[in-house]
Amino acid sequence: xxxxxxxxxxxxxxxxxxxxxxxxxxxxxxxxxxxxxxxxxxxxxxxxxxxxxxxxxxxxxxxxxxxxxxxxxxxxxxxxxxxxxxxxxxxxxxxxxxxxxxxxxxxxxxxxxxxxxxxxxxxxxxxxxxxxxxxxxxxxxxxxxxxxxxxxxxxxxxxxxxxxxxxxxxxxxxxxxxxxxxxxxxxxxxxxxxxxxxxxxxxxxxxxxxxxxxxxxxxxxxxxxxxxxxxxxxxxxxxxxxxxxxxxxxxxxxxxxxxxxxxxxxxxxxxxxxxxxxxxxxxxxxxxxxxxxxxxxxxxxxxxxxxxxxxxxxxxxxxxxxxxxxxxxxxxxxxxxxxxxxxxxxxxxxxxxxxxxxxxxxxxxxxxxxxxxxxxxxxxxxxxxxxxxxxxxxxxxxxxxxxxxxxxxxxxxxxxxxxxxxxxxxxxxxxxxxxxxxxxxxxxxxxxxxxxxxxxxxxxx
Amino acid sequence: xxxxxxxxxxxxxxxxxxxxxxxxxxxxxxxxxxxxxxxxxxxxxxxxxxxxxxxxxxxxxxxxxxxxxxxxxxxxxxxxxxxxxxxxxxxxxxxxxxxxxxxxxxxxxxxxxxxxxxxxxxxxxxxxxxxxxxxxxxxxxxxxxxxxxxxxxxxxxxxxxxxxxxxxxxxxxxxxxxxxxxxxxxx
Numbered sequence: 286x287x288x289x290x291x292x293x294x295x296x297x298x299x300x301x302x303x304x305x306x307x308x309x310x311x312x313x314x315x316x317x318x319x320x321x322x323x324x325x326x327x328x329x330x331x332x333x334x335x336x337x338x339x340x341x342x343x344x345x346x347x348x349x350x351x352x353x354x355x356x357x358x359x360x361x362x363x364x365x366x367x368x369x370x371x372x373x374x375x376x377x378x379x380x381x382x383x384x385x386x387x388x389x390x391x392x393x394x395x396x397x398x399x400x401x402x403x404x405x406x407x408x409x410x411x412x413x414x415x416x417x418x419x420x421x422x423x424x425x426x427x428x429x430x431x432x433x434x435x436x437x438x439x440x441x442x443x444x445x446x447x448x449x450x451x452x453x454x455x456x457x458x459x460x461x462x463x464x465x466x467x468x469x470x471x472x473x474x475x476x477x478x479x480x481x482x483x484x485x486x487x488x489x490x491x492x493x494x495x496x497x498x499x500x501x502x503x504x505x506x507x508x509x510x511x512x513x514x515x516x517x518x519x520x521x522x523x524x525x526x527x528x529x530x531x532x533x534x535x536x537x538x539x540x541x542x543x544x545x546x547x548x549x550x551x552x553x554x555x556x557x558x559x560x561x562x563x564x565x566x567x568x569x570x571x572x573x574x575x576x577x578x579x580x581x582x583x584x585x586x587x588x589x590x591x592x593x594x595x596x597x598x599x600x601x602x603x604x605x606x607x608x609x610x611x612x613x614x615x616x617x618x619x620x621x622x623x624x625x626x627x628x629x630x631x632x633x634x635x636x637x638x639x640x641x642x643x644x645x646x647x648x649x650x651x652x653x654x655x656x657x658x659x660x661x662x663x664x665x666x667x668x669x670x671x672x673x674x675x676x677x678x679x680x681x682x683x684x685x686x687x688x689x690x691x692x693x694x695x696x697x698x699x700x701x702x703x704x705x706x707x708x709x710x711x712x713x714x715x716x717x718x719x720x721x722x723x724x725x726x727x728x729x730x731x732x733x734x735x736x737x738x739x740x741x742x743x744x745x746x
Numbered sequence: 747x748x749x750x751x752x753x754x755x756x757x758x759x760x761x762x763x764x765x766x767x768x769x770x771x772x773x774x775x776x777x778x779x780x781x782x783x784x785x786x787x788x789x790x791x792x793x794x795x796x797x798x799x800x801x802x803x804x805x806x807x808x809x810x811x812x813x814x815x816x817x818x819x820x821x822x823x824x825x826x827x828x829x830x831x832x833x834x835x836x837x838x839x840x841x842x843x844x845x846x847x848x849x850x851x852x853x854x855x856x857x858x859x860x861x862x863x864x865x866x867x868x869x870x871x872x873x874x875x876x877x878x879x880x881x882x883x884x885x886x887x888x889x890x891x892x893x894x895x896x897x898x899x900x901x902x903x904x905x906x907x908x909x910x911x912x913x914x915x916x917x918x919x920x921x922x923x924x925x926x927x928x929x930x931x932x933x
Contacts (some may be wrong), residue, residue, distance in 0.1 A: 286871050287843065287921070291928040293875070296845055298927070300917065351898070355921030545924040606861050 291318055299353060303507035303578040306546065306551050307571050308358040309345050310398075310483035311338055312490035312564060315364040319342035321653040323377050326370065329385040334385075335363065337497050337561070338392035338412035340349035344558045348551055356551065358368040360711075361389060362500070363399035371411030375418040382429050383424035389428040396471075398488030403478070405440040406736070416446075419453045423468035424460035425674035430486035436476035436682035438689045443736040447682065450474050451675030451731070455698055458667060460519060463702040465708045469697040470662065474678050476685030476692045481565050482621045487658075487693060497565040499556040502621065503548030504571040505540070507578045509608075511541040513586040531588060534607045541568060541611030551614045567621025568612030568659055570604070580604075581634025592627075593636055593644030602655035622691060625659020630697075630710065631662050640718045646677070647723065654684050659693040664708050664717040667700040674698065676727035679737075687740050747777070747796045749828040750803055752810065763780055766821070769813040770795060783908075789821070794828060803827060819836055834918035839891040841921035842898075844905060848914040850876060851882035857908045858888065858916075864904075865880035865896050886914075889921065 298304040299725040312692055318329035338361055345356040345537055363369075370381050388499035390395040400422065402412040415422075415432060423431060433450055436442040438590070454474075458466035473486045480491020490498070516522075522532040547569045556563035572580045584592040587600050605624040613619045618620060627649065628634050638644040646663070653659045659681050663676075678694045685692030699708050752775075754766050763782065770777060773793035782791040797806060807825040814821050846858055855872070860868055871889035878885065892898060902918045909916035 287887075287928075289873065289875070291843070292843065292873075292883075295927050296885075296917070297923045299919070300915075315790060350902070351920050352923040353917050354923065376891075512892055543927045547923065550922060550926045577920050 286441070297511070298508050298543065300348045301631070302505075302511045303573075304505055304547065304576065305354060306349070306501060306548050307560075308360050308483050308485075309341070309356050309552060309555050310360040310362050310488055310500045310502065311341050311561075312362045312481070312500055313337055313364075314490055314494065314496045315366075315369045316492075317496075319369050321698060322396040323380060326646065327381060327438045330363075330381070331388045334363070334388040335391060335411075337515055337559075338394065340559060342393045344555055344639075348554050350559065352551060353546075354547055354551065356692040358396070359394045360483065360485060361392060361394050361489060362483070363397065364492070365401040365403060366399060366488050367402035367411040367415040368492070370415070373411075375414045377422075378414050378418035379422045379425065381650060382418070382426050384625070385669060386426035386429050394412050394428070396428050396430050396485045396488075397489060398430040398432065398485050400429050401433065401489040403434045404446045405434055405443050406474075406679075407443065408446070414452060416449060419472060420456035420460040420468065423457050423471050430471045430488065432473050432478060432487045432489055434475040434478040435575055435678070436511040436686050437739075438477060438686050440684055441739040442679065442682045444679065444731070444736060446735045447679050448475075448672070448731045448734060450678060451671040451673075455593070455669075455671050458698045458700050465624040465699050465702070465710070466667070466697050467710055468713050470695065470710060473693050473695040474682075476682040477690060481567075482650060483565075483567050484569060484571060484622060486695065487622070490678045494564070495532055495562055495654050497561050498536035499552055499557075499561050500567065500621065501552030502547045502567045502569060502694060503543035503544050503573065504569060505662055506570040506580045506583060508544055508585050509540045510569060510577075510583045512536050513583065513628055517586065519657055530603065532717070534603055535682050536609035537604060537607035541608040542615040543613040544568070545615035545619075545720060565618045565620030566612070566616040568608060568616070568619060568623050569621065570608055570625040572626065572628065572635070573713055574631055574633050574636075576633055579632050579634040581632050591641070591643045593638045593648050597648065598652050598655055601627070601634065601652050605656055622657045626658055626661060627652060627656055628661035629663045629720070630696075630715040631713060632715070634716055636715065639720055644701055646720060650680060652685075653681060653692055656690060658691065659685070661693065661695045662697070662714065662717070663695070664699050664719045665722050666695045666703045666719055668700050668703070669698050669722050670728065672726070672728040672731045677722065677730045677733075682698040683711055683737070686737075748799050749794065750806070751826055751828050752793045753824045754789070754821045755789045756789055756819070758784055758787055762789050762821070763791065764816045765814070765819045766791060766793070766924055769810050770818075771812065772799060773809050774801070775806070798933060802843055813903075823932065834891055835891070838894040840894065842890050842892050842918055843865075843921050843924055844890060844916065844918050845885065846884065846888075846909050846914040847885040848912070848917045850882050850911075851913060854884065854912045854914060855886060857906065857912050858886065858914075861901070861904050861908050862888070862890060865892075865901050867892050867896060882907040
């Protein structure tokens with residue numbers, strides 16, 4: 286029999302604190318679909334995705350209902366298209382992207398990730414074609430997400446790719462001008478991209494992954510915040526002593542454990558029902574625009590006036606670490622990004638802080654050195670020079686490269702709009718006020734091109 | 747040897763369990779299983795015991811009642827023969843937790859349990875938390891065993907509907923999720 290405390294605590298998490306499984310992502314390898322014939326390749330890809338994904342949504346819904354925990358998003362990740370569709374040019378890539386979009390709609394998933402290229406050390410033909418196709422591909426499809434890995438701690442930073450991505454991000458924005466540059470919300474530039482991320486826009490299935498696999502992304506910032514609030518309201522720890530940050534870290538860790546267990550039990554059952562292996566649980570605090578489902582609110586519960594105030598980076602470091610510790614104890618297969626996300630438009634509290642001037646690009650960049658991803662969902666003026674976007678990417682990639690961690694950039698230059706103007710993408714993508722970019726010119730630096738070498742692994746300071 | 751169930755009900759106080767277990771021992775009863783529960787100061791204890799065939803159960807009841815009176819312990823007592831087997835032992839069942847909360851009112855537990863009964867679902871545990879979520883607030887938690895042939899979707903819909911009729915918010919969840927969240931090594 287369950288104890289009273291077990292019942293009431295769990296019910297509170299489920300009913301009042303936005304506990305859910307953020308995504309169940311079906312990874313499908315497309316390496317066995319490869320062909321020199323575009324039509325045959327597309328037919329192979331669509332057939333394979335349909336074969337494995339047709340039951341994904343009904344099974345997730347059924348298991349979500351069984352446990353009373355919604356699986357909010359059902360998604361698909363595929364092998365990097367730049368590799369499996371390498372024989373084709375940019376026009377062929379756009380056709381592949383549209384075919385993937387059709388497959389995603391047929392499977393009734395909200396996003397499919399893997400329109401990706403890994404170019405940290407240089408470009409292959411497929412990489413060039415895919416990057417060239419990005420504005421057309423992402424503006425002419427609805428559900429396709431793209432990630433481009435331009436840096437790693439082992440290879441360094443491909444500055445040619447960084448410069449090109451600055452231009453292509455602007456190209457994507459212009460190609461989706463009527464929708465405030467929404468194509469850029471589906472495009473992310475990475476350093477050290479993990480091969481098993483279930484979260485979008487970075488999801489893709491790496492070359493070392495199984496043929497088909499189920500990965501799960503669990504979230505729960507609302508649950509973490511409520512747990513902290515309850516501890517603060519009580520005023521003392523389990524021993525009756527005054528609260529310290531050690532107690533806060535402990536409660537975050539325990540809560541992350543609980544949230545991850547939920548993801549693991551649902552993910553393993555989905556995998557079992559579909560007859561597929563279970564891959565990883567990605568234990569990330571991923572906010573949504575809903576009030577009470579915010580990472581930014583956790584900073585307020587921990588004593589800041591808002592996220593962005595002095596102390597924010599320290600709190601984020603503690604939060605990120607405690608989430609990893611609790612989650613890794615709860616699941617034997619932890620992977621993906623695993624940590625805390627700080628996407629500006631997708632988090633009402635972070636968006637408020639940016640709107641009120643409490644959080645700018647510089648502070649966000651500092652915080653990304655200790656969070657799980659990077660500069661995420663930030664709207665910037667549409668007339669931002671490509672070189673400036675590239676410079677911001679280069680800075681972020683450098684943080685990832687030197688610190689041996691994943692970092693990423695998802696910027697949205699909004700065509701025709703300037704600092705302080707509003708945009709709304711709706712749904713999980715949220716809304717934002719356009720943020721100023723750092724002043725100064727980096728065009729001459731970006732023009733050098735080439736590669737920033739990989740860092741030395743000794744003499745660390 | 748015969749098996750029987752002895753149940754005690756009354757005001758709780760220190761020494762209650764000592765008294766009833768001593769009386770059972772003096773009556774040469776071998777305790778096979780026991781459970782006790784407290785509800786707002788009321789004690790309920792159920793003992794499954796083995797007793798010699800030559801002691802008729804009415805006589806056992808009389809000896810225990812006299813013992814309780816002599817010890818000055820105010821407990822009601824029932825002795826009845828045990829039945830072999832338990833409900834559901836030949837069924838494949840899944841454990842679920844049904845919670846219902848809202849403004850306290852008459853007939854709520856009755857309404858919910860009628861739905862369970864109609865579907866052949868057994869209630870293994872029922873707890874009511876009254877007033878903990880505010881004045882007049884009630885939270886009912888049913889732990890149930892659902893036979894595999896029961897349409898869980900239909901059961902859920904009927905429970906939600908019955909709950910709505912009685913001002914209750916109902917949720918139906920597999921018990922594994924409660925155990926997974928709270929216990930280490932439960933799955």
